[in-house]
Amino acid sequence: MISEILDFMTCRLLSMRIVIVALLQLHIQSRGLAEQRGVTPGDCVGIRYFAEEGLAGTYGSISLSEDGSYVAYIVRSPNLNENRDEHELFIHPTSATRPSDGKVLLSADDMSHIEWFGNSHVMALIRRGGVSSVVIVDILSGDVETVVQRPNILEYSSDRDGRTIVFSTPDISQNEELHPKASNDRESDGYPIIAPTSSSGVLPHRALFIIRRSSARPGDQTQRLMMRDPFSAADMSSLAVISGNYLSLSPDGTKLLFQYIPEHLPSKWIEHPYAKFLLSVGASPAIMGLYDLNSRGTTVPLDTIAPSTVPVWDRSSSSFMVVAPSPFNSAWEREDVDNGKIGDSASRLFWVEPQSGRVEQVWDHVANHHEKPSMVGRDNVLVHTGGNSFIEFQHSDHKWITRRRLVIPLKNFYPYSLSSSNEELIVGAYEATLQPPELFRYSMVDSSVQVLTKLNSIADTMTLAPVEPVQWQVNGEEIDGLLFRPINYDPRQKYPLVIQATGNQGSFMCDSGFNHEPSFAPQPIANAGIFYLVRRYPDSWTRDEEIKHYPRGYPGQLSEAAFQMELWDSAVQMLSTRGVIDPARVGIIGFSRTGWYTEFTLAHSHIHYLAASVTDNVEYNLGEYWLSLSQATMRGFDEMYGGPPYGATLKNWMEYSTSFNLDRIHTPLLMAQFGYSVYDDSPGKVPFGLADSYETFIGLLRVGTPVELYYYPNEVHEPEHPRARLAMLERNVDWFRFWLQGYEESDPAKRPQYQRWENLRELRNADEKNAVQMQSNKAKPN
DSSP, X not given: OHHXXXXXXXXXXXXXXXXXXXXXXXXXXXXXXXXXXXXXXXXXXXXXXXXOOTTTTOSOSEEEOTTSSEEEEEEEEEETTTTEEEEEEEEEETTOSSOOOOEEEXXXXXXXXXXXXXXXXXXXXXXXXXXXXXXXXXXXXXXXXXXXXXXXXXXXXXXXXXXXXXXXXXXXXXXXXXXXXXXXXXXXXXXXXXXXXXXXXXXXXXXXEEEEOOSSSSSOEEEEOOEEOTTTOXXXXXXXXXXXXXXXXXXXXXXXXXXXXXXXXXXXXXXXXXXXXXXXXXXXXXXXXXEETTXXXXXXXXOOXXXXXXXXEOTTSSOEEEEEEOOTTSHHHHHXXXXXXXXXXXXXXEEEETTTTEEEEEESOOSOTXXXXXXXXXXXXXXXXXXXXXXXXXXXXXXXXXXXXXXXXXXXXXXXXXXXXXXXXXXXXXXXXXXXXXXXXXXXXXXXXXXXXXXXXXXXXXXXXXXXEEEEEETTEEEEEEEEXXXXXXXXXXXXXXXXXXXXXXXXXXXXXXXXXXXXXXXXXXXXXXXXXXXXXXXXOOHHHHHTTSOSSOSTTTHHHHHHHHHXXXXXXXXXXXXXXXXXXXXXXXXXXXXXXXXXHHHHOSSOOSEEEEESOXXXXXXXXXXXXXXXXXXXXHHHHTSOSSGGGHHHHHHHOGGGTGGGOOXXXXXXXXXXXXXXXXXXXXXXXXXXXXXXXHHHHHHTOOEEEEEETTOOSXXXXXXXXXXXXXXXXXXXXXXXXXXXXXXXXXXXXXXXHHHHHHHHHHHHHHXXXXXXXXXXXX
């Protein structure tokens, strides 16, 4: 009873602290105080961002009107009191000469995919209370018209006038067939468990619908689209997908581009290098189809696998542009093969004219394979080529030539910032490592740049830890890093160090940025007096080039993890040699795939890390292998270890998998697992992700290594709820301060946490004493 009361009081205190943090931020912002202060986890969680584009970075959340007079943009703001992110649609005149707040047109729980038609109406996909809607907003009057409303609209695309709209929803009938509910007879008689397969039948399916809005008759006409597979001519009432359909309706409303996964690919398609790679790991290749709304015929306009952007039509609806791997049997594909490029690393920007079948390359150095062109004209296109650089290409004599290069005069520009443009203006998001996001306007006429609005004026009151670029080498490769220096740094002291095992490419870093990758806290940790190191990927970085520097001698693909281990070991040695860190007080944080790198490092590195944290990560352990019920997962694991965990390749698993090396991990480990809305509500019903984590969690407890596991049932891979993000940041800051500095916060709400950790410290001390005794016994002569 007493423990329940304490837990209740702890929750109440935490809630009060969250409210106080939010109110304090509002108070500072409203008064415009100029004094500087340290950065807290609450500050980082409170940062506002331009909403990330709706599907794999391919739908716009910043969009310039055709005449360039207005820019529409979506802002994502955390609401700690209601524990949700708010999305607001803003409109701002581009003629503004000084930063000012834009006008809010619309707010919703979620929002994405802005499309203009005319210069006075904006269309968007929104979600409120579990219901999705495609809406049209009059930017002058603020009137909102709901075009279509369904429980779960996933994507949409409109013609230039907003008269014809295509949208997709989950195909419930197909998805229920994949996972039928057990009837009473099945429960009584038992029913077979179907072995996992890699066919597209296990993939989610989507249904496509078309609306033709007409003022001539009341109501909108909604019809389900029925297509024929261009390979087999079979009817397709729904489409199998992995990430989405990437819908793109031509401006005249007569042609629809979409992606899907066909049931059967012809043999010549299967020979495509990227298709071979995907099939080898149990994945399903996606292709792009073209549906003619008049003839109702379906064709394949580009012979390639898995284009990575939503296609962009030209104004005449006769051609489109798309970023994709090279078409098979093309000179571009042969060049990619010669250069060892495949998939995303081989992506290029192509111009395609479906009626004639002509395909032309526009640009072969795509900086971000998920970024579509900023502007597509009749015979010209503006492409973001990375950082603050743009190139305008002109079509001439069946070739695309460089007309001009543009450089926006803003420093340390995040290379993947969102942007939109017309013939004269570029508008977009500007952010850098120490610069929170803001909206800018750049004139291509006079090369002037103007900040239109600031999203985070509160950042002006925060003392951001300075960042120093550092370099070191591993296996002959030059590695770039960003080193966050402790506030009030004293060069006469040696400081602890925390490593963020996931790299950064130049976005604002208070926590992890707009992706909300959990547990990363560069500014709060540096403000606490600890160096913080993160790898910085240069614009020229490619995975294919890095693979050339992987260490040799490892089975399967394990050299990938070994390279990451050597990378961070060498970084610790470099900073230790410089005399700025204490090599005995180093921690490391991993998330997702880098969480596996972290666990691999803890088991196999010659450096002893004093504390570690991993979150929602793949582990490549036996539990994952068997529990996944996925051929794709099993094949991927087999590739990693050179074979399955039995027979001749069992020895590879025994030597390198965490399953057989838990006794080699002596680092206190903070673990976190997300539930994807599945609750751990009974011992006999353990969610898969949590059950998989038990192998490491229980194993470390059994061998005496300090470990703590947290479960967040309502969070997904990149957490959506502000309170969970705040709790994770605070807990990670507290964890590393506890182990690296011996520091405990005085907040009474955290006393139960520190009592547990003090017990873990006794466990760690006993483990270290035992290790010293074992080493001493080994040294004694027989």
